[in-house]
Amino acid sequence: MSALYTISVLFAVAVFKSQCQSSCDLNSCRLQVVCDSDGTGHTRNSEKCPQTAYNFPGGKQTTDFIRVKSPIPQMREFSICAWMTPKSGSNVKGAFVSYSTPRMDNAFLVFFEDGNKLTLWYNQVNSGDTTDFRMTTRTHFCISLETFLGTAKIYVNGALFQTRTFSNQRNEIEGGGGFIIGQEQDSYVGGFDGSQSFAGVIENFMMWNRALSPEEITTLYQGRCLCPKYHMLHLALHEIQVYGKVTAQEVDGCH
Structure with a gap:
């Protein structure tokens, strides 16, 4: 390899990194260099967490939910995190996240069943795991899905709880669907079942x-004010439509 070639390659890499970091658009930069990266694809910097909290009063009803208005892109991988507090004296129950498309009612679903079970669906495939899952107090919950591996990792209070595998499923999740919090979709943005509604408080959904x-x-669990950079969604009022008796609650801001 000539010295001139080596210099040219190093110059091109430097220019690309400079362009990516100056206008950090993950959609265009992510496959090569993640902006503010530590070299392994993880961001080393944080940003201030937007503070949100919504109370879902519960009961057997189909009217209480949040619908995300912002368009959902096609996704190869993603992470969702939030603080959840079940209703006093009960275990977490109901639909946390339900994402459907005209072709798939369970494009992605996180559902807490009766009997202390956590059910995950991805592109109509159930992970099939029946591990007990209990959440009776305020808890930090995260889930990361990587479609190219067919796996979902579940984190509870900052630690890995479990890895789920979806047999023979490696397709990306289709964009442009209906993203619902608090109800489970049996059809595109509909088909709700009152017995599957969520009850409790969801804070800092991102x-x-x-x-x-x-x-x-x-780090996200340990400090509520700092979040990994470049989130694609949080529950700002201008990005969502609130239905039924779901109410926004005041939270202590991070100044």
Whole structure:
């Protein structure tokens, strides 16, 4: 390899990194260099967490939910994190996240069943795991899905709880669907069942279009004011439609 060739390659890499970091658009830069990267694809910097909290009063009804208005892109991987507090004296129950498309009612679903079970669906495939899952107090919950591996990692209070595998499923999740919090969709943005509604409080719900690292998730749990950079979604009022008796609650801001 000539010295001139080596210099040219190093110059091109430097220019690309400079362009990526100056206008950090993950959709265009992520496959080569993650902006503010530590060299392994993990961001080393944080940003201030947007503070949100919504109370779902519960009861057997189909009227209480949040629908995300912002368009959902096609996703190869993503992470969702939030603080959840079940209703007093009960275990967490109901639909946390339900994402459907015109072709798939369970494009992605996180559902807490009766009997202390956590059910995950991805592109109509159930992970099939029946591990007990209990959440009776305020808990930090994260899930990261990597479609190219067919795996989902579940984190509870900053630590890895379990890895789920989806047999023979490696397709990306289709974009442009209906993203619902608090109800389970049996049809596109509909088909709700009152017995499957969520009850409790969801705080600081955030979504990234990549799989967060274990270190990022631990840091997110330990400090509510700092979050991994470049989230694609949080529950700002201008990005969502609130239905029924779901109410926004005041939270202590991070100044």
